[in-house]
Amino acid sequence: MIDHRTLRVALLGAGSVGSQVARLLLESGADLAERSGASLELAGILVRDVDAPRDVELPRELLTTDAESLIVGADIVIELLGGIEPARTHILAALTSGADVVTGNKALLATHGVEIFDTADQVGASVSYEAAVAGAIPIIRPLRDSLAGDRIVRIFGIVNGSTNYILDRMDREGLSAEDAQRLATELGYLEADPTLDLEGYDAAQKAAILASLAFHTRVSIDDVHREGIEGITADMIDGARRAGFVIKLLAVCERLEGAAADGEDEAISVRVYPALVDREHPLASVHGGNNAVFVEAEAAGPLMFYGAGAGGVQTASAVLGDVVSAARRHIAGGVGVGESARQSLPTAPIGRISTRYQITLEVSDEQGVLATIAGILNDGGVSAATVEQTVDDEGTARIVIGTHRAREQALSDTVARLAQSDVVERVASVLRVEGE
């Protein structure tokens, strides 16, 4: 049932993902035509410099620096430039000229998603972005289509491969944070400026995109509570291991209902932080640069999606899946249902969430310490599930408290009071426990 139409595809960007997309478009033309229902003609590739050296050889005659002419004649525009501008301008131009857009640009969607999806709705074009979250793993489409008849309650997972690589090496080989980070840089997991990854910005962008889609509301990066892995030390990882946990940088998107919504009918919480995960939990065995996302839906129950979180050729697979779908849609001619953001759900401040916590305190080694600490916890309304007291070889006395589920606000107030107590010398770490 091949329609003998030809669709013109414009590719913006020829970096690690873009060059693989170009290669696959050129090499797998017949296959893609069969699956799309139309021939896909790569009309041109926007680059900054047509003479720059490239890892993947691309036909010289396809390279161009003229974005405008390339976009105006295209049926499908693939944006893989990254960053806000000129990506935003190009995407808006593409939509306005009637093209369907495929993008992997998480930074742009997490900040200007509303503008882009509204424009697409107005002109009746589509924006697909499977490649923006979790690399090759199909997660956007399952959330949007497969679970369209269900109600998503919670999403949590590992969506940043670089930090997972670092934490995994620290956990499995006892490396220091510095050594693990150096290794990650050498192997290309970290960019020259690693702050986007290490401080959780990259994960927060993805969390904003996932929450928007899952809860049919508009979440921007500013709504995401964000903590990175800068403060995670080998000691903390070691302590976590001894307690049966592993530390993972998690993105968590959840609905808050009833009491948790504090007077609102419903609210959501979107957050990124390093958390303790039980070693028996499937997320604990996500090693290296891989990603894994848990989705909990009312009817479907818990689902997990796992795979490579990054990589040029892996992410190119996600881009091409979107291109084939866009091509089918372009031919069918229907408008489709746009990004639904009918719910304007308020985002709850971090103080309103509740989880279990593990608090590690360095204390003075004297009688009555435990009683004093128990009193402070009790006054703060934080209930301890487990308490373990140890003295290490250097004579440092430590108390590790595992709490029952508590409100973040109550917890942080209590930790502040613990820090001020005479018997507490140092709050060594406070970590949330997720995945239970």
Added chain:
Amino acid sequence: MIDHRTLRVALLGAGSVGSQVARLLLESGADLAERSGASLELAGILVRDVDAPRDVELPRELLTTDAESLIVGADIVIELLGGIEPARTHILAALTSGADVVTGNKALLATHGVEIFDTADQVGASVSYEAAVAGAIPIIRPLRDSLAGDRIVRIFGIVNGSTNYILDRMDREGLSAEDAQRLATELGYLEADPTLDLEGYDAAQKAAILASLAFHTRVSIDDVHREGIEGITADMIDGARRAGFVIKLLAVCERLEGAAADGEDEAISVRVYPALVDREHPLASVHGGNNAVFVEAEAAGPLMFYGAGAGGVQTASAVLGDVVSAARRHIAGGVGVGESARQSLPTAPIGRISTRYQITLEVSDEQGVLATIAGILNDGGVSAATVEQTVDDEGTARIVIGTHRAREQALSDTVARLAQSDVVERVASVLRVEGE
């Protein structure tokens, strides 16, 4: 962007999945309308007996025994009757009258898939079947759409919850096969006639559907090599555990190329059998009635999809996802790209596959046994990677041989010769090793 159209939905069957689909359609009308772009009106529910008692209360006026009238007026027909007839006749009637079809009927698709997809192609209607494989887990759509620009090399996984439940209880609690099976029956994991599950028919139906979709070819249940778990004993599970493995009933679909295709350009192998899986492999930690499917694609690399493999409400989630997509499609009006079966790939006989094997032999406890066995392996062209000899408390001497990768044909010939050897008293088990 709600289209104020109303689409009439006919539901065939009100069993454990059907009744949940009805409930969700009736309860979540507004939500589904927003996501579909049209109101979905449940026009009627086909049942055998309108007066039969039901777990989920359904509006009496919707129940009907008149299939023909129900189908002819419907825009979307959901078939959840199971079995071949009358499901096949109803689906063909629905397609011919212009309805889109959503079905969870794996038995039908694995036997009459060609007829159904051809009919859908001819009339320009769609057939969706996410619920037919792996319950709530989105696997059909990712294969069909997300990986549409990639080339799938291999699929393997756990697609039958009942047998996984049985094997898991045997492994984790040391239950006998009989006890685990009794428990599975009591808890509703097994039907009154458990052969469909135990002998691997259910898994083979799903393997045929997955292979057809992944390799764009037509695979029927007759093309699937099938072995069930009837022969798996507590001893075998115990032996597997001691060697660092767990036994899982796996469905494996793979492309054979080069030498493995034996003269063909390309062939496929589709098979279901109990196999050894390394305890470190993610599939080893799929417990209870859950399902998990690994997909290896050329560009995307390995992906895993995990979740509930069965259950009325879980599977209903998959059905509703398909209904929402069918509604969008119905409104958009495009024909879409049908099931692509452009490749007529030959199915290779089981003798042509190659894996690693673990052979457990009971042998006479005398000198020279090992040399004799090594000689037979060598003559058969099967190379041993590990050999372990043990004598148990009852004085039974055993040799466990882990082979390097070998052709199934060479292996089975060799095992036949081992069985005839004077030094071998019994071939206790021969198991394949998968997931490496």
